[in-house]
Amino acid sequence: MSHQDTVNRLYGVPHSLYTGIARCYLRTQGIDYVEVPTSHPDFADRIMPTIQRSIIPVLETPEGEIVQDSLDIIDHFEKQGVRYSAYPDGLLQRVLAVIIQYYGTQAMLPHAMHYRWTYRDDQEVFLRDQFAAGVGEAMADKIMSRMNSYLPQLGVNDHTIPEIEASYEQLLDTLNAHFAEHPYLFGGRPSIADYGLIGPMLAHLGRDPVPGNIMKVRAPKVFRWVERMTAPGLDTPEFPGYGDKFLADDAIPETLDPLFAQIADEIFPMLTDKLKFMDSLIAEHQPEDGQPVSPKPHQRYVGAVKSSFRGVPVQAGIQPYLLYVLRKGDEMLAEGSADDQARVREALSARGLAEALPGDRGYTVDRRNHIEVWERR
Template sequence: MQPVTLYGAPHSLYTGKTRAYLRKQGIPYVERAADSRFRAEIVPKIGRGIIPVVELPDGTIVQDTVDILDHFERAGARISAYPPGPRQRVLAHVAELYAVVGLTRHAMHYRWSHADRQDRFLQDAFTAGSGADQAAKVMARMQSYLPMLGVTPATVPAIEASYLELLDLLEAHFAQHPYLFGGAPSLGDYGLLGPLFAHLGRDPVPADLMKRRAPKVYRWVERMNAPDPDIPEFGDYAATYLAGDAIPETLEPVYRHMASELFPELADKLAMLCRFVADADPQEGAPVTEKPHRRIIGSVATAFRGIAFESGVQPYVLYLWQRVTDAFEQLEPPSAAATREWLDNAGLAPLLDLHRPIRVERNQHLEVWGRKL
């Protein structure tokens, strides 16, 4: 099998997710930095400078981790990241959504709010392959995103308290199970790995915190980056998903934690999106923004743990959200009822019940408006 080319970076959140998947699936790959060829040949094809990007041996380009993983799933994965159990599958998508909406905030805070304590490490990471001047521009741009992600002086104490709670909850789970839903990694595991590896499990300040407070979580990060199941400490634990669509009791508090941080932010962003669609009347197939590198269509007042902030509204979040509802709508009635009951008990029923006015799809590597709902 000819190797695919992965354009990414060691410190890139989404590259970490893609790289782990390729390793677990035994897909040969060569990782390259966003070099001159990437800028000259790949960027024009995808319409914006963004990583990770996978180039297949036949020259086909696949961009965005969701699309990359789905491409290889359709081609036939060694161990599918889609659990066979209906509840497990829907909850995997919820974790994938939470990783972007919730954990990105934690990851960016611990990287950039503590930049002075890990400056040499970050400088080395961002300078590699780009030079000092370009690295300085990229680092400054990344730090400029903090307020729109909800990282402000007012929210920082709540963000850090939230992260410690999450570590403790995940620690309890990974003490009993190798992955979220048993002995095989799901879409949810790969989603959570992005922030929990590249930023929170690799940058010196948060990595030290994870190792000291939650060694089982750090061990899961190692396990996710291994090419095999890597579960020797679990003895005869089968390297498969739990049978019977079982959801470990240790996951229930994890998902309640997710619910508490997905809302009210998602509801507030949805309200803004409803107003946008009513006013702008976007046409099906039109790009969600005027310029491909722009990811937001505006901002909205919302709150994190009761602390107000102004958040950017990304249609991409809707793209991830509808993966939850699409998976749910494919279920047979008994499975749908059991899944809804579980989501309701965890505080996640609004994911199913809040009305979204429009779909978001992807075409030629970019987000576009889908049909109105």
């Protein structure tokens, strides 16, 4: 290893959605790391040739192992054993946590990007400062314009914006009530659900001036959770005696019922339509096991589909990566006993989330050599 670090290196930037997930996890666990911007020469010289694209976050261990993707970074350390495992023991908590993780890291991208770029004039000074700090003034303009251009494929337009904003405010109200009673989503420590949700809720919605101010004024307990997620260890002085365990007996707090209702209301029919599109793609092209999902590694989208969001027609881009997130729920379910599986399926149905797991479709998405590939089953 060419550098002298004896700690983990996290390549990322403060205003990055996915970097925030990894950073929160490392801080919670007390794992030594140093955050390095992508402008560091090592990123271009050593990291990008390995991961084959410019994407963050990337973790480089003191041993020289390279791990790309926030979810993979979490699993890298979970396998080694950490103080506060992000995976609950209860099967229902685990599967619901995957669905919340999907909601945060995929279904909330329109929220994050809308509030950052539609209100660009109101927060230009802040955004320019953030982007320039990571890549320098000259590159900042290019990257900001490119990010701005993503809004249409995320389904952000004049028709959907009122629904996206209503969705954000509804989410804040629900979470504010929940975090009045519990420090994290499923109890006394963060789960993969918290880490999934913190992505959009920190980098964009918690830090950018316009949505951050809405959060502080409308939902102070949510803002406090964002602070808690970014603090070292478990920052829970408001909950003396609560402990650091997940809720016992696979219990789901009633305060999360409105959250699951909102998720069911918002991820469908878009998720179903995206899965149908991918089914057709696979049937038509019959990719081999291990074939990259797109011709070039930096291409995340494989097409677009007409669907709807909260009843409003929308055209949305399709990232096969969504299957990489959701497949975990199927894998967890498959490991449960027959009774456990039946109990969880019934609980998902009761919450309108039976179709949230892709199930066995003859294919899924894996990551090999840092690239998303089709996995045939």
